[in-house]
Every structure is written in C-alpha cells, then in structure tokens.
Amino acid sequence: MGIKPNSENNSSTGGDIRIKSGREGLMGWLNPTRYGWERVSYWLQRLTGVGLLIYFIGHIYETSSLVNGINAWNSMLELTQTTGGHIFLLLVIGASTFHTVNGLRLIFTESGIGIGRPGRPDYPYDATSLNYKQKSGIWVALLLATIAMLYGGMVMFGDVN
Amino acid sequence: MWIRMSEETKKIKLKVYRTNYNKEESPHYDEFDVSVKRWTTVLDALLDAKSYSDSSLGIRYSCRMASCGSCGMKINGRPRLACYTKISELNDQTIVCDPLPNFPRIRDLVTDFTEFFAHHKKIEPYIQNERVPIDVVKNDDLVEFKQTPEDVDKYLQFSYCIKCGLCYSACPTVATDTKFPGPQALSQAYRYTADNRDTGEPSRFNIIDERHGIWRCHFAGSCSSVCPKGVDPALGIQLLKGHLIGITKNDKKIATLRSKEE
Ligand code: HEM
Ligand code: SF4
Ligand code: FES
Numbered sequence: 001m002g003i004k005p006n007s008e009n010n011s012s013t014g015g016d017i018r019i020k021s022g023r024e025g026l027m028g029w030l031n032p033t034r035y036g037w038e039r040v041s042y043w044l045q046r047l048t049g050v051g052l053l054i055y056f057i058g059h060i061y062e063t064s065s066l067v068n069g070i071n072a073w074n075s076m077l078e079l080t081q082t083t084g085g086h087i088f089l090l091l092v093i094g095a096s097t098f099h100t101v102n103g104l105r106l107i108f109t110e111s112g113i114g115i116g117r118p119g120r121p122d123y124p125y126d127a128t129s130l131n132y133k134q135k136s137g138i139w140v141a142l143l144l145a146t147i148a149m150l151y152g153g154m155v156m157f158g159d160v161n
Numbered sequence: 162m163w164i165r166m167s168e169e170t171k172k173i174k175l176k177v178y179r180t181n182y183n184k185e186e187s188p189h190y191d192e193f194d195v196s197v198k199r200w201t202t203v204l205d206a207l208l209d210a211k212s213y214s215d216s217s218l219g220i221r222y223s224c225r226m227a228s229c230g231s232c233g234m235k236i237n238g239r240p241r242l243a244c245y246t247k248i249s250e251l252n253d254q255t256i257v258c259d260p261l262p263n264f265p266r267i268r269d270l271v272t273d274f275t276e277f278f279a280h281h282k283k284i285e286p287y288i289q290n291e292r293v294p295i296d297v298v299k300n301d302d303l304v305e306f307k308q309t310p311e312d313v314d315k316y317l318q319f320s321y322c323i324k325c326g327l328c329y330s331a332c333p334t335v336a337t338d339t340k341f342p343g344p345q346a347l348s349q350a351y352r353y354t355a356d357n358r359d360t361g362e363p364s365r366f367n368i369i370d371e372r373h374g375i376w377r378c379h380f381a382g383s384c385s386s387v388c389p390k391g392v393d394p395a396l397g398i399q400l401l402k403g404h405l406i407g408i409t410k411n412d413k414k415i416a417t418l419r420s421k422e423e
Contacts, residue, residue: 018182018183019182019265019266019267019273020180020182020265020266021265021266022260022261022262022263022264022265022266022272023262023263023335023336023337023339024262024263024336024337025336025337026336026337028262028263028333028336028337029333029336029337034238034239034383035239035331035381035382035383035386035387036382036383036386037382038380038381038382038383038386038395039333039381039382039383039386041380041381042333042379042380042381042382043381045379046379106379106380109380109399110378110379110380110399110402111399111402111403111406111408111409112399112400112401112402112403112404112408112409113403113408113409115395115396115399115400116396118314118315118316118317118318118319118355118393118396118397118400119314119318120314120317120318121317121318121321121390121391121392121393122391125388125389125390125391126391127382127385127386127388127391127393127395127396128393128396129382129385129393129395129396129399130382130385130386130393130395
C-alpha cells in the first residue's frame with residue numbers, strides 16, 4: 001500500500017508486487033502491557049493528560065455558572081455531592097496526582113537526566129535507559145495516586161465529615 | 162567429569178501467518194508440528210517447516226547469528242529476531258509468528274524495509290567534517306582522525322545497530338505516524354552527534370527538529386526493550402533532546418587530523 005518503487009533502493013519491491021501496510025495504528029496504542037513499565041507510563045500520562053484537559057474545560061464551565069447567580073452555582077455543586085460525582089472526583093484526584101508526579105519524572109528523563117550514559121554493550125544487553133532509578137518514579141507516581149485516592153475516598157465516602 | 166547436555170526432543174506447534182496479496186489469498190495461519198531441542202531457534206523451526214512441510218513458506222534470513230538484521234518478526238506478541246530467539250526461552254507449546262508490525266507486508270513473514278531505510282538515510286548517517294581541508298578530500302590523501310578509546314565509547318553502542326527494525330515495529334509513535342523517523346534513525350542521529358570526528362550537528366538538528374520529528378518521542382521505552390544489540394535507542398533520543406533544549410551540553414572536542422607521515 002502506497003510504497004513507491006525506488007530505483008535507487010535495492011530493497012524496492014517495485015513492479016506489480018502488491019503489498020499491504022502493516023502499521024499497527026490505534027490498535028497498537030490500546031494495549032500498553034507488552035513492553036514494560038515505560039510503555040505503561042506513556043499510556044497513562046496521555047490518558048490522564050487528556051482526561052485532565054476534559055475535566056479542566058468542564059471545570060471552567062462549572063465555575064462559570066457563578067455568573068448566573070448563587071442558585072445556579074449551588075445546583076452545580078450538588079452534582080458533585082452524588083455518588084457518581086464522588087467517583088468522578090476520585091478519578092480526577094488519581095489522574096492529577098499520577099500526571100504531576102510522573103510528569104516530573106518525564107521532565108528529567110526526556111531531558112537526558114537520570115537515564116544513564118552510553119557505554120560498551122555487554123550480553124544480555126540490558127538497556128541503561130530502562131534503569132530502576134527512573135522506573136521507580138512510575139511506581140512512586142502510582143503509589144501516591146493510590147494514597148491520594150484512598151484519602152479522598154475516606155473524606156468523600158467516610159463518616160467523618 | 163561429563164557435563165550432560167539435555168538432548169531431549171519436544172514437539173511444539175508453529176503457527177505462521179500466511180498471505181499472498183498477488184493470489185488474492187486472505188491472511189490466515191498455517192500450523193506446523195516441529196520437533197525441537199533445547200537450543201532450537203525459531204528460525205531453525207521455520208526452516209524445518211519450510212524444508213519438510215511447505216516449501217512455499219516466505220521467510221527472510223541470512224546470517225543466522227543476529228548480525229544481518231533480516232529475520233525480524235513478531236514472535237509470541239513481541240518483535241524479535243527469529244535466529245536469536247530460542248524456542249525453549251519462550252516457555253510455550255505454541256509459537257506464533259507474525260510479520261513485523263509497522264512494516265508493509267509483502268508475503269507471509271516478509272516485510273518491506275524501503276521506508277525504514279529512507280528514514281535512516283534522511284538523517285545523513287555518515288561523518289561530516291567541514292574542517293578537513295579541501296585538498297585532502299580532493300587528493301584522497303591518507304589521513305586519519307585522532308580518537309581515544311574514551312571518545313569511541315561515547316557512540317560505540319549506537320554503532321552496533323544492525324537495522325533490523327525491531328525498535329521501529331515496537332514504537333507507539335511509528336504505529337500512527339508515517340513521517341516520524343523512528344527510534345533507529347533518531348538514535349543514529351545521536352550516534353553522529355556524539356562522534357567527535359563529526360561536525361554535522363546543525364544540519365542534522367534541522368532535519369530532526371520539526372513537526373513530525375524527535376518531539377513525537379514520549380519515552381515509551383519500547384524500542385530499547387526489544388533491541389537485540391544493546392543499542393538502547395531511547396537513551397540516544399533522550400540525550401539528543403537534552404542537547405536540543407540546551408539542558409545538557411555536547412562537550413565533545415572535534416578530533417584533529419593526522420597524516421600518514423605523522
Ligand atoms: C504540575 C502539573 C503537571 C505536570 C508536571 C505535567 C507534566 C507533563 C509532561 C512532562 C507532559 C509530557 C509527557 C510526554 O512527553 O509524553 C505532559 C503532557 C500532557 N499534559 Fe501535563 N502536566 C501537569 C499538569 C497538567 C494539567 C493540569 C493538564 C490538563 C489541563 C495537563 C494535560 C496534559 C496533556 C493533554 C498532555 C499531553 C499528553 C500526551 O501527549 O501524551 N497536564 N504533562
Ligand atoms: S536500534 Fe536495535 S532494534 Fe533498532 S534497528 Fe538497530 S539493532 Fe534493530
Ligand atoms: S538471520 Fe541475520 S539477524 Fe537473524
């Protein structure tokens with residue numbers, strides 16, 4: 001599909017041999033469990049980032065109801081007092097905690113800090129960039145997100161109010 | 162004392178993706194029963210099936226020793242070299258072979274590398290040095306760069322790349338963006354940036370610092386987790402990003418020339 005014959009390139013299939021694109025597309029993106037923790041981090045960072053963006057837009061809409069008077073604002077607030085609203089807020093708490101902590105890790109690693117230095121490769125060729133020092137940042141982010149959600153759940157669903 | 166090697170033979174099922182677009186054949190899997198020993202590789206098993214069951218099976222290979230980079234395929238869900246993967250290490254009764262993801266399919270397990278190589282060529286993967294005097298270039302004088310072993314260590318691992326495309330097929334950005342150079346090409350851009358014989362950094366930075374360029378990498382690390390040669394493309398790409406935004410310095414001292422007489 002769409003590969004042009006290229007006379008300069010000896011791998012060209014040219015002529016009338018028909019080929020099909022084998023690109024994974026979105027299906028490849030949907031399963032983050034095949035390639036280790038960094039792939040999970042990549043997947044969650046995007047999921048939480050887009051989730052937070054949607055929440056942020058909704059949040060502006062929600063708070064802007066204040067210009068329609070205190071009653072409009074109060075009825076908006078009631079939405080967050082339902083069980084569904086509580087669960088939604090729990091997800092926001094988890095997403096923002098994970099996204100922030102893992103985002104800090106990414107700021108360092110994607111600037112080349114904390115991912116090791118090149119050296120002589122030796123069997124079994126473990127990649128220095130996938131080291132435990134930076135990988136543990138993902139686990140810390142997951143742990144803190146869990147703690148934040150537990151605490152938020154206790155406040156919203158617990159007896160102590 | 163004798164060290165006893167296990168000669169035990171096991172039967173496994175080899176499931177191979179088959180397709181031939183020229184014959185309007187719809188994709189399907191063919192199954193082969195193959196006897197394997199502890200050291201049998203997936204490539205050995207495929208060649209066994211090709212020799213004794215179905216000679217039309219399409220596979221590409223050459224060196225059988227993880228050097229030529231032509232036998233890449235998806236084996237039990239991950240991109241691997243067939244010649245470098247032992248059946249015994251997969252711990253499975255059924256071995257599933259698919260063509261390498263993200264590469265156009267030609268027939269059966271054979272994929273097209275035209276676009277992948279084009280990305281590699283585009284980053285100018287050769288030493289550029291404007292300090293070499295023009296008469297040296299013209300006269301083809303025998304000269305060499307002075308480079309210490311420490312200088313070599315800065316890029317050596319990236320030069321071990323065999324262009325097998327495993328990283329390209331594991332990358333989630335390549336999966337959706339045809340213009341993205343991919344981990345192989347980008348890590349080669351780092352290889353020449355780190356090489357102190359090379360002064361081509363400005364030109365290469367121009368090529369990779371664009372809309373579909375290096376910033377589409379989000380450090381999913383999948384390239385480095387599948388690379389069979391320890392290249393660690395993700396490392397090169399993140400170090401390159403650090404240089405591009407000026408957080409880390411590329412403090413190489415350009416190598417000087419030494420003539421034959423020196
Ligand atoms: C202090 C808090 C935050 C930090 C440290 C942070 C950090 C980051 C970083 C480093 C990335 C790039 C990740 C990558 O290269 O793949 C990112 C992506 C993103 N962030 Fe944040 N972020 C924060 C808050 C937010 C908020 C409040 C929102 C939403 C309103 C948000 C939305 C996004 C989105 C949509 C992406 C793109 C995701 C992607 O392309 O994969 N972030 N964030
Ligand atoms: S970087 Fe590694 S996985 Fe990628 S083409 Fe080179 S050898 Fe293969
Ligand atoms: S046959 Fe050469 S790399 Fe596998």
